[in-house]
Amino acid sequence: MVNQISTKTFSVNGKTYAPPAAPVVVICIDGSADEYLDTTMAFDRLPNLKKMTQQGYRGMVRGALPSFTNVNNSSIVTGVTPAVHGISGNFFYDAAKDAEVMMNSADYLRADTILAAASAAGRKVAVVTAKEKLRDILSHKMEGIAISAEKANQAKQETHGIDGVEAIVGHPTPAIYSADASLFVLRAGVAFIENGLADFLYLSLTDYMQHTYAPEAEASLAFYEAMDAEIGKLLALGAVVGATADHGMNAKVKTDGSPNVLFVEDMLEAQFGAGGFRVICPITDPYVKHHGALGSYVVVHLEDQAKTDEVRKWLSIQPGITEVYDRATAVHVLEQPEDRIGDLVVLSGRDVVVGRKPKYHDLSALDGTLRSHGGRYEEMVPMVLSHPLNSAYTMKAAGDPRNFDIFDFTINGTN
């Protein structure tokens, strides 16, 4: 592999990146609560992540809220908060249009991406995402390869920057509800570096496995072991690797194992009367086997704005609810875009999800007990780096590092 790798410095969203002459690989292990690393490592099934911990760095970083996939993927590829990039979930309610609007499109992205800037600076960029839904945002204005595992066999040079993905990767397009959906992403990364097709990669996995299995389940242990093997290949290819997660994952169940749900619109109607509330669950997406549109974060729109503080106060002390903010406060405390949240923003506990009404949530498609995310208890996630931190970034890692600093840490922070 003889490639000239560009080390040209580039800037985006107020940060400057000085990439090394080695392949740079940032991995978002979707839904990877730290417990998955803890448990799999204790069983000696993460030799490469263990080596990265020994030789590089492992610590905790704080994600963006809500702790959802597209919010945090948008933050990771832009390096900024949702207040800046504008993606606050999969859906928001546009009051002017009286419509619930899906945000899985770069049209809603308000910041440029590190990937586009890297490609403009001469890096061979590849973004591989498990779910097709993320591809548009992640590849915004970018030159290079942009594919999803879900639709790998539909990738074409004109639209995706590559032909014949399955042959190059050596694996067929995986089922989306599978461990392979994530493993394909990593395998594609390995193949693209091996073939000189990319030297600056963002590999974004899917959390089907974490939604379905607890860390100690054999299926999860085997999945993490297989991921680790691919990470080992990236390291062997000389890549500088940084891995983090978009959000954690917790069982959202009562002690009998049944889903622990607060239907917020029903609760509000029972307390304050029907008709005045619209609850939006911004976790809602087309992938039905993950969470049934139930996470630990919803927003509430009130017909009667004068009631906002009364409703806030009442919701704040309901068991299972952990935080409630009015719009102005949420902008500050939760780093939200003011026009894409609700009059109130509601977070729930480690074992609690918040929903709208039962009819909006179908849990029959789940493959396991309800495990989900979205709130404060899925905010903290691991960061693992292949190379040791330099002194400035050792300080930064000791303060309040963010998961969306992962490109910064991987590129600028390591020796």
Add this chain to the structure above:
Amino acid sequence: MVNQISTKTFSVNGKTYAPPAAPVVVICIDGSADEYLDTTMAFDRLPNLKKMTQQGYRGMVRGALPSFTNVNNSSIVTGVTPAVHGISGNFFYDAAKDAEVMMNSADYLRADTILAAASAAGRKVAVVTAKEKLRDILSHKMEGIAISAEKANQAKQETHGIDGVEAIVGHPTPAIYSADASLFVLRAGVAFIENGLADFLYLSLTDYMQHTYAPEAEASLAFYEAMDAEIGKLLALGAVVGATADHGMNAKVKTDGSPNVLFVEDMLEAQFGAGGFRVICPITDPYVKHHGALGSYVVVHLEDQAKTDEVRKWLSIQPGITEVYDRATAVHVLEQPEDRIGDLVVLSGRDVVVGRKPKYHDLSALDGTLRSHGGRYEEMVPMVLSHPLNSAYTMKAAGDPRNFDIFDFTINGTN
């Protein structure tokens, strides 16, 4: 060692405990953020905690707030929240007496302890704490041994339930600002079981090392390795061991390494005028090398109660402040005793501490950079159990288990 170990069931604070015929040892690794286990285990220096993870259980549990030592130790030995046991910090402001009152005394404890109930049920109970300040609360109404490492050489049969501690343990009374202060606690536990002096033990360490060293520091790695060796001896003696922490630990520093402090009383006076505010830092204690009375939790008393909501709103959106509650809400959301908090309760971020005014905080005695706790980002802590969970407690561990369920998990939850 031929001892008849009582398996008599006992109940306290609404929970029933059915102890096994083996020594039961609960360890509170003071200030042990999960990162300490992650890093030390990655360097293969925690063989016994690794074995416990493989053969028993490792997961995360939620502590009591504020994430302080005596609050959580009180919760652990009673099995209940601060709202029930009444210990909400080291200090509270008693408005009726216009005095700041220290709570390091069982006089302030409003619940009975598991340790006292176990001793009444015939177990040979020993409590060993690193810091003398905790001994009174932990040994409340208890028959058996109750000593501190700090004053081990002052222990007497009449007052402490034991004579000649140093000879029995085989180590001298340690300096309180040392790794040995915690190791002595574990060594005492080992010696007491070996000598048939105890079969139901609570071993509560001190967080001087965690305040002083980050997880990757050699001093910390060596400390955890030495702790692990003592835990191995407890396991070899056939003990059922459960370990958790009272709180986590984070660097509270700016990117230049200097302390990242918000002096809340100064902030309030600058915004609202002097004289109307009293900020209490309930982390304040006599051990000066730990944190300079700076943690991520303070309470505020207002002269003019009518201003409460205005002040709450303003404080809520100050950078570095993460949560602000009025008294009634804090009782619910933070599980606090209403009469021992402030008109407002204030929490700060992962890298931020809150203080009163500079003159109340002396950081010159610190042995390292400022590392502290008290807020939400030190709430989640590890729980490691030597034996596998039974099915009911597997469910419980998957929901929202608490660090103060550790006696319940260790006694009732394992097979």
